[in-house]
Every structure is written in C-alpha cells, then in structure tokens.
Amino acid sequence: MQKISYKIGVDIGGTHIGAAIIKNGSQIIGRKQFPFPQDEVFATDYMSERGSIVCDYIYNLVTALLHEQRMSIKIISGIGIAVPGGISKDNETVIKAGNLGFYNLPLRKLVARRFENTRVSMINDADAAMLAEYTYGELQDTQTAVLITLGTGVGGGLVIAGKPFKGGMGNGIELGHMILKKDGDKCGCGHSGCVETLCSATAIKNMAIRSGYKKADDKFHARNIIDDAKDGIVDAEKIFDEFVDNLSCAIVSIINFIDPEKIVIGGGIAHTGDYLIKKLIPQVKEKSFFENGYAQICLAKYLNDAGMIGAALYNEKSLS
Numbered sequence: 001m002q003k004i005s006y007k008i009g010v011d012i013g014g015t016h017i018g019a020a021i022i023k024n025g026s027q028i029i030g031r032k033q034f035p036f037p038q039d040e041v042f043a044t045d046y047m048s049e050r051g052s053i054v055c056d057y058i059y060n061l062v063t064a065l066l067h068e069q070r071m072s073i074k075i076i077s078g079i080g081i082a083v084p085g086g087i088s089k090d091n092e093t094v095i096k097a098g099n100l101g102f103y104n105l106p107l108r109k110l111v112a113r114r115f116e117n118t119r120v121s122m123i124n125d126a127d128a129a130m131l132a133e134y135t136y137g138e139l140q141d142t143q144t145a146v147l148i149t150l151g152t153g154v155g156g157g158l159v160i161a162g163k164p165f166k167g168g169m170g171n172g173i174e175l176g177h178m179i180l181k182k183d184g185d186k187c188g189c190g191h192s193g194c195v196e197t198l199c200s201a202t203a204i205k206n207m208a209i210r211s212g213y214k215k216a217d218d219k220f221h222a223r224n225i226i227d228d229a230k231d232g233i234v235d236a237e238k239i240f241d242e243f244v245d246n247l248s249c250a251i252v253s254i255i256n257f258i259d260p261e262k263i264v265i266g267g268g269i270a271h272t273g274d275y276l277i278k279k280l281i282p283q284v285k286e287k288s289f290f291e292n293g294y295a296q297i298c299l300a301k302y303l304n305d306a307g308m309i310g311a312a313l314y315n316e317k318s319l320s
C-alpha cells in the first residue's frame, strides 16, 4: 500500500501569500492565505528585515493552517515555497523579485530556520506551476506547449519535445518580460513595455486608474474590475477588453514563434474562467498568422493553485 504523504506548498504572490496542505502530490486538503505585507516590507531598505517580516508571515500562516486542519507539523514531510522572481541555481537565494522587494535574499535558509526538522525547498513560481501542470494537469502528454501565468506579474513555461524547457543557457523562460510595446509603461524588471505591464493584474489596475474608473488612492483589486465587467458595467468591460486585446497580442506572438499545440492559462486571473477564454479566442483568431489550425487555448487545471502544488512537488523531487 502506498504511504500517505503530506506536504505544504506556499506561494508568495505580490498581493497574497497562500499555503495549502497537499496530500499525495496534488490533493489539496486545506488552504489559507494572508495578504502580502507590502507596506511593512517596503518600509525598510534592509533586506534581512524584509526577509524576517515575510518569514514571520509564512510561519504564522502555516501554523494557523495546521491548527485549522487539526494537524501537527510532525506529519508534514516538507514545505515547498514558490517565489515570483529569479532564483539562484542552487535554489537558496532570491536574486530579484521586484514585486516583493527582494534582492539577493537567502530566503530558503531563513524559512528553514523557522521550521526546524522540516525540509524546506524553494522554486520559482512559474517553474512550480509548470511542474504541477506537467505532472498532473493540462500539460500532461503534450509535445510542444506553453503555460502563461497571469497574476500580479506574468510568468510562464514551455514544453518542447515533451519535456519542460529550461532555456538554452539555464536562465529559464521569461514570457512576462518579452517586450510588447516599445516605450511602454515601466516594468518591475527595470525595462519598459514588457508583457507584464500590459497583461497582468497590475496592468488591469493601472488601466482602471488611467481611464478614471478608479482613483489612484482607491483600495481595489484587479478582480473587482473583472467582476464589474462580468456584471456588464460598460466602463469596466472596456478595461477588460483592452486587457484581452493586449493578452491576445502576446499569445499570437508566441503562436507565431513556436506553433505550440496548446496554450494553458494559469495564475490568479485564470479564475475569470470562460469569461476570459470566450473573449480571448476570437481576438487570437483575428490576429493569427496561421489560418489552418493553431494552438488550443485553455485554462490551467489547477488555476492559481499550481504554484503551491508545484512547490510541494519540487520538495519531493529535491529529496531524491
């Protein structure tokens, strides 16, 4: 009989830190999230303090989640953390995560100190999502396919010849930082006009402010705009349609570049569901170079959970 395994996956995002208890690889049996403590983190320039603040949140989040599920940390065989940013090759240090304000932060070790006797691992969030969808989700059995994760930022991954592609030089894939608009908005990476500035939740928020639908000092999330659009509020619909138009440009460029069989959309915005896909597909069709069939476009199986599931899966893999 297979031994039951429990892991915890933690996904650090620009707006929330999510954690889930995951049974036997992909079954979520409990979840919880805290807001990302942006104000506290950006109030200090000391990286060790930023790390310490986030580690406190992660520790409290995991402890509260275990308490809710009446489980002890002792039965958790590992904690995997997914981070939206560049990570060192030894998976110890966050080199650059602009949305979190992390630069050269040895985060894995800092988290591991809080959870003595539990194995802690760290992985880039898009790589984690890729691992989850490739192992159990929509990228299973694909030969050439692309995953795009739409959240505070934009990430992605690529399957080539049936295997996740890690980049020719080992740098990975940065779909979010392909430049879609020369001299466009400033991106968290320091350049301008990246896919991330046009196709992320942050982009939707900026469009809402720019169009006057929201004020710059209003507290709101991209999902509020999307909900308004779904409710038929014309000005919100206009913003969402502009977002879809931008996203279709990025997707058509990817299709024209590698002609994948499937494009899978994950991340927080994937929760928009069919409303997004139904608007996106005609836009892609209109812009596509290929007339006789091209990539199937679908939602990720695990939507925004793929980061947590993949982080936990990586924890298992890194044991071997």
Ligand SMILES: [Zn+2]
Residues within 6 Å of the ligand: 176, 177, 187, 188, 189, 190, 191, 192, 194, 196
């Ligand atoms: Zn960028």
